[in-house]
Amino acid sequence: GENVEQHPSTLSVQEGDSAVIKCTYSDSASNYFPWYKQELGKGPQLIIDIRSNVGEKKDQRIAVTLNKTAKHFSLHITETQPEDSAVYFCAATGQGAQKLVFGQGTRLTINP
Amino acid sequence: NAGVTQTPKFQVLKTGQSMTLQCAQDMNHEYMSWYRQDPGMGLRLIHYSVGAGITDQGEVPNGYNVSRSTTEDFPLRLLSAAPSQTSVYFCASSYTRVATEAFFGQGTRLTVV
Numbered sequence: 318g319e320n321v322e323q324h325p326s327t328l329s330v331q332e333g334d335s336a337v338i339k340c341t342y343s344d345s346a347s348n349y350f351p352w353y354k355q356e357l358g359k360g361p362q363l364i365i366d367i368r369s370n371v372g373e374k375k376d377q378r379i380a381v382t383l384n385k386t387a388k389h390f391s392l393h394i395t396e397t398q399p400e401d402s403a404v405y406f407c408a409a410t411g412q413g414a415q416k417l418v419f420g421q422g423t424r425l426t427i428n429p
Numbered sequence: 430n431a432g433v434t435q436t437p438k439f440q441v442l443k444t445g446q447s448m449t450l451q452c453a454q455d456m457n458h459e460y461m462s463w464y465r466q467d468p469g470m471g472l473r474l475i476h477y478s479v480g481a482g483i484t485d486q487g488e489v490p491n492g493y494n495v496s497r498s499t500t501e502d503f504p505l506r507l508l509s510a511a512p513s514q515t516s517v518y519f520c521a522s523s524y525t526r527v528a529t530e531a532f533f534g535q536g537t538r539l540t541v542v
Contacts, residue, residue, distance in 0.1 A: 318488075321471075323471075326469075349527075349528075349529050351529070351530070351531075353533075359535060359536075360433075360519055360521075360533035360534050360535050360536050361472070361519070361533045362533070363532070366529070366530065406471060410527070410529070413527070414527035414529060415460075415477065415479060415485070415526075415527055415528055416487060416488075416528060417462070417528040417531060418474070418488075419464075419471035419472040419473070420471055421469060421470060422469075
């Protein structure tokens with residue numbers, strides 16, 4: 318089945334700098350790659366996703382890139398703000414997109 | 430719309446007790462699922478359903494049962510609670526029959542002593 322590895326597990330950046338979180342997946346048939354943000358005491362919230370027929374997608378300060386050949390995808394956050402501090406999870410679909418497999422999570426801290 | 434609603438928010442059980450975690454969604458979503466979240470392990474899929482009357486196992490189904498008698502509700506039953514089931518449980522739903530664009534509930538923190 319699908320396996321998703323996420324790095325780094327913790328990331329600390331200065332406010333205004335960029336943050337990059339990387340994930341690799343194992344199943345070449347996976348075709349949907351979402352990113353979730355989880356704030357303390359809350360459920361994960363979808364912030365951006367990308368499908369396998371697209372190499373890059375942007376939404377304001379966040380972007381996701383996908384390299385299907387290398388089987389990795391990344392989340393880029395530019396001009397970071399204190400409210401970006403949270404745990405971020407990547408995921409990939411396995412088994413006909415009926416199972417979402419998550420990475421281990423990255424705790425992002427934005428230092429003022 | 431309330432979205433995905435989970436009850437209770439917190440629960441303490443004794444080893445061997447049974448209980449049901451409730452999940453309801455008011456978005457007419459076909460797909461519903463249950464995850465557990467443990468430190469350093471991300472979210473792991475327990476069971477999922479692609480529509481009323483249909484359920485299937487995820488990565489970690491042992492010790493849990495589900496049923497889907499209506500589109501709106503997807504309860505998770507712990508048959509005989511064990512300390513290893515101490516975790517935060519999340520329910521999620523998607524408008525299609527696949528796990529894309531999933532909406533998550535606020536979670537249930539379960540402690541088994």
